[in-house]
Amino acid sequence: MSPVDIYPIPVTDVLTIEFKDDLNSAAKIDIQNILGQVILRWNEVSHSDKIQIDIQHFPAGLYWLNYTMKNGYTGVVGFSKL
Numbered sequence: 787m788s789p790v791d792i793y794p795i796p797v798t799d800v801l802t803i804e805f806k807d808d809l810n811s812a813a814k815i816d817i818q819n820i821l822g823q824v825i826l827r828w829n830e831v832s833h834s835d836k837i838q839i840d841i842q843h844f845p846a847g848l849y850w851l852n853y854t855m856k857n858g859y860t861g862v863v864g865f866s867k868l
Contacts, residue, residue, distance in 0.1 A: 795865050796868045797841060797868070798868050800838050803836065803853075804835060805834045814828065815828040815852070815853050817849055818849065819849055826841075831857070846868055850863070
């Protein structure tokens with residue numbers, strides 16, 4: 787089970803990233819397009835249990851959200867943008 791939920795999927799304008807355990811909130815988040823290019827990078831995300839990212843300027847397509855938690859856990863979640 788992932789320590790991160792993202793919604794809505796598909797997304798049209800604002801992507802919400804919710805951390806299930808705020809003690810291990812993300813230290814780094816990268817959003818990559820299907821070609822592996824980093825489109826957006828966040829370092830030292832706030833300790834909030836949710837962040838919202840405006841992606842309305844992203845072209846429609848498939849993306850990967852790569853995250854590294856403060857406890858060292860890493861993961862990848864895919865999402866689509868309309």
